[in-house]
Amino acid sequence: MLRIGMGLVFLIFWSGVFAQSYPTKPIRFLVPFAPGGSTDIVARIIGQRLSEVWGYPVIVDNRAGAAGNIAAETTARAAPDGHTIFQINVASVIAVSLYRNLGYDPVRDFAPITQIASVALFQVVHPALKARTVQELVALAKSQPGKLNYASSGSGGPTHLAMELFKTMTGTEIVHVPYNGGGPALNALLADQVQIFMVAGAAIPHIKAGRLRALGVSSLTRNRLLPEIPTIAEAGVPGYESSPWYGIVAPARTPRAIVVKLNDEITRMFRQPDVMERLNAQGMDLVGSTPEQFSAFMKNEVVKWARIVKVSGARVD
Numbered sequence: 001m002l003r004i005g006m007g008l009v010f011l012i013f014w015s016g017v018f019a020q021s022y023p024t025k026p027i028r029f030l031v032p033f034a035p036g037g038s039t040d041i042v043a044r045i046i047g048q049r050l051s052e053v054w055g056y057p058v059i060v061d062n063r064a065g066a067a068g069n070i071a072a073e074t075t076a077r078a079a080p081d082g083h084t085i086f087q088i089n090v091a092s093v094i095a096v097s098l099y100r101n102l103g104y105d106p107v108r109d110f111a112p113i114t115q116i117a118s119v120a121l122f123q124v125v126h127p128a129l130k131a132r133t134v135q136e137l138v139a140l141a142k143s144q145p146g147k148l149n150y151a152s153s154g155s156g157g158p159t160h161l162a163m164e165l166f167k168t169m170t171g172t173e174i175v176h177v178p179y180n181g182g183g184p185a186l187n188a189l190l191a192d193q194v195q196i197f198m199v200a201g202a203a204i205p206h207i208k209a210g211r212l213r214a215l216g217v218s219s220l221t222r223n224r225l226l227p228e229i230p231t232i233a234e235a236g237v238p239g240y241e242s243s244p245w246y247g248i249v250a251p252a253r254t255p256r257a258i259v260v261k262l263n264d265e266i267t268r269m270f271r272q273p274d275v276m277e278r279l280n281a282q283g284m285d286l287v288g289s290t291p292e293q294f295s296a297f298m299k300n301e302v303v304k305w306a307r308i309v310k311v312s313g314a315r316v317d
Contacts, residue, residue, distance in 0.1 A: 022082050022258050026057045030075050030086045032068030033153055036183020038200035038282050042116060042246055043087045045278050049269045064180040067091045067156035069103065076109035080251040082258035085113070090244040091157040093301040097309040098156040107302065110249035112294040113262045116270075117284035118245040120219035121162050121198040123232060124212040129195050134216045134235035137196070141172035149175040150196035151185035156314075158244035159185070161305070162198040162218055164312040169237050200244070201225075201282030218242045225283055242308070245301075246284075247294055259291055 027050070031043045040062060047058035063071035068091040078084035092106045104110075123134065129148075131137040141148050152160035155178045167174055177194050179185040182202060189197045190211060197203075198218065204225060206212040216232035217223050220241050232240045248266060250259060267288040269275050279286060289297065 022261060023054055023056045025083055026059055027054075027082075028078075028084045029058050029060050030071040030084065031060055031062050032064065032071035032087065032089065032091065033062065033157075034064040034181030034183050035062055036202070037153060037181050037186070038119065038202045038284075039087060039089060039182065039246065041202065041282060042279065042284070045275065046087075046116075046248075046266060046269070049272075049275060050265065053265060053269075062181075065154070067095060067098075067154040067160070069095055069099070069156075072106070073103040075249070075251055076104040078251045080111070080253040080255075082250060082254055082262065085248055085250050085262070086110070087116075088247050088249045089158065090301065090305065091154070093298060094158065094161055094305045094309065095156055096302055097306040098314065107295075107299055109252050111252055111254040111259050112291050112298060113248040113250060113259055114266055114291065115287040115289045115294045115297055116246040116248060116266075117279060117286045118243050119200045119282070119284045120217045120223050120243055121159065121200055122203050122207065122214045122223075122226075122229070122283075123166070123196065123198055123216045123218065124189065124203050124207065124214050125196050126189055126192045126194075127210070127213050128192055129213075131215065132213065134230075134232055134237060137215055138170045138172060138236065141170070141174050145173040146175060148196065149177050149194050150198070151188050151194040152176060152178050152198070153182040153185050154178050154180060158242070159198045161308060161312060161314060162242040162244075163196070164314045165242055165308055166198075166232070166237065166240065168312045169240055198242075201284065204281075204283060223283055225281075245287075247298075263291055 029047050031040055033039045043060050047060050050058045072092050075086035131140050150163050188194050207214045214229045216235045270286050270288040
């Protein structure tokens with residue numbers, strides 16, 4: 001018993017010493033989508049600030065594809081030393097219900113660090129589309145089954161499931177066109193290559209400039225940056241809600257002391273006015289939870305999105 005106790009004390013001591021010297025080299029910050037979207041914007045804000053504080057570069061590594069599963073699997077297999085972190089989002093917990101042979105488990109294979117924020121999606125259309133409200137979009141889609149199309153940041157991701165839920169609740173048939181990230185999907189909409197997109201804060205400048213038309217927001221309450229835009233629920237689809245979120249995780253078995261150090265530094269930056277302003281400009285509601293809170297949240301999200309996937313009938317493989 002004494003031998004086991006001394007071993008545990010040594011591990012705790014060594015973990016603390018290791019955390020004090022962390023980081024000892026550049027940190028790879030895996031992002032599951034292409035540059036240009038809201039996910040990438042948030043990662044670069046956080047990475048830049050961590051680089052300034054710790055003196056080691058935080059390298060944003062965009063690993064787009066498979067609704068974020070490529071980046072997630074890469075993280076799950078990385079060394080648990082704190083030098084690989086992953087900007088997880090709701091797509092990784094959705095994936096459990098969409099893929100039969102998923103290469104990772106979002107609960108078992110990651111060490112939660114913090115939830116960054118929750119975010120509403122704007123349902124936006126190209127101005128050429130003859131629909132100025134959610135109800136007009138529904139009517140147009142019903143009059144032309146299968147003729148309208150919508151973009152997503154990838155099959156199985158939150159922008160995909162948000163529209164699939166919309167289609168299910170409105171009884172409409174709208175064709176899905178997946179892209180490798182929110183940036184490419186947004187560019188396709190701006191070019192009138194697709195007609196509809198459920199997108200986060202990256203669309204706000206285009207909405208304000210009139211390049212895109214916002215019909216509704218996916219959250220239960222209106223967005224503070226564009227309060228004139230109704231929620232989709234109040235605009236004609238009662239009960240509709242689909243709010244993605246962002247967080248940061250490390251590989252499972254990352255030393256607890258390093259997880260705590262990462263949590264402390266990241267949540268501290270969320271309280272800095274300039275960081276808050278930049279993230280809020282993306283339409284985000286900052287959270288900054290503890291590792292334990294984020295762990296419980298992710299477990300609940302797996303159950304919640306399993307129900308949504310079942311209702312929508314969506315399937316990837």
